[in-house]
Amino acid sequence: MLQFVNFKKSYGNYPALQVPDLEIKDGIYWIKGVNGSGKSTLLKSIAGILAFNGDILLNGDISIKKQPVAFRKLVNFAEAEPLFPEFLTGGEMIRLFADAKDASPGQEREYIESMGIQTYMDRPIGTYSSGMLKKLSLVLAFLGKPKLILLDEPLITIDTAALKILYSWMADGYRKAGTTFLLTSHQALDPLELPEAKELLVENQTLNVVA
Numbered sequence: 001m002l003q004f005v006n007f008k009k010s011y012g013n014y015p016a017l018q019v020p021d022l023e024i025k026d027g028i029y030w031i032k033g034v035n036g037s038g039k040s041t042l043l044k045s046i047a048g049i050l051a052f053n054g055d056i057l058l059n060g061d062i063s064i065k066k067q068p069v070a071f072r073k074l075v076n077f078a079e080a081e082p083l084f085p086e087f088l089t090g091g092e093m094i095r096l097f098a099d100a101k102d103a104s105p106g107q108e109r110e111y112i113e114s115m116g117i118q119t120y121m122d123r124p125i126g127t128y129s130s131g132m133l134k135k136l137s138l139v140l141a142f143l144g145k146p147k148l149i150l151l152d153e154p155l156i157t158i159d160t161a162a163l164k165i166l167y168s169w170m171a172d173g174y175r176k177a178g179t180t181f182l183l184t185s186h187q188a189l190d191p192l193e194l195p196e197a198k199e200l201l202v203e204n205q206t207l208n209v210v211a
C-alpha cells in the first residue's frame with residue numbers, strides 16, 4: 001500500500017532518515033522509536049509537508065512527487081501538536097477540510113457528534129484547550145475517503161472517552177473501509193482495542209517492519 005523508493009530526508013547536513021526500499025502492506029501500524037529517532041519526520045514526509053529525496057508511492061502507482069494532489073487527497077494527517085488559524089471556528093475548519101477531501105454529505109456531522117465536540121464548533125479555535133484542539137484534529141484526519149491516515153501522538157491530551165472513540169474509528173476504518181493507519185505513540189496501544197496492530201521501528205535513521 002505504501003512504498004519507499006530511495007527515500008532520504010536530511011536537515012541541512014544531518015541525515016535524519018533514510019529508507020532505501022521498503023513496502024508497507026495494508027494494516028494498522030504502531031511506529032516506535034526513541035525521542036529524536038525520526039518518527040515525526042517520517043509522517044510529515046509521507047503527508048507531503050516536508051521535502052525529501054527519492055519517492056513514496058501509494059497503491060503501487062500514485063507518486064507523491066508526480067501526482068501530489070491525487071496522493072494527498074488519499075492521505076490524511078493529524079499532527080502531534082496541531083496548529084490552526086486561531087480566528088477560524090472549528091466548524092469552519094471542518095467545512096474547509098470536508099470540501100478539500102471530497103467528504104460525502106453529512107460525514108463531518110457523524111464524526112463531530114461521535115466525538116461529542118458539537119458544543120464548541122462555533123467558537124474560534126484560539127479559545128480551545130489542547131484536548132479540544134486534539135479532538136478537532138482527529139475529526140479532520142478522518143474526513144473524506146482516505147486510504148492512509150497518519151496520526152502523530154494521537155493518544156496524548158485526549159480524555160479516556162475520546163480515546164475509546166478514536167480506537168473504534170480506527171478499527172472500523174481498517175476493518176470496514178480498508179484504511180491503513182500509521183501512528184506514533186510513546187504509550188502502548190491497547191491490544192484489546194486494536195489486536196491487529198503491528199509494529200514499525202524507527203532506529204539508526206531508518207525504518208524497519210518488526211517481524
Ligand SMILES: Nc1ncnc2c1ncn2[C@@H]1O[C@H](COP(=O)(O)OP(=O)(O)OP(=O)(O)O)[C@@H](O)[C@H]1O
Nearest residue numbers: 011014016033034035036037038039040041042202
Ligand atoms: N526542522 C528541523 N531542523 C533540524 N533538525 C531537525 C528538524 N526537525 C527534526 N530535526 C531532527 O531530526 C531528528 C528526528 O526528529 P523527529 O522530530 O522526526 O523525531 P521523533 O522521533 O518524532 O521524536 P519525538 O519522539 O521526540 O517526537 C532529530 O535529531 C531532530 O533533532
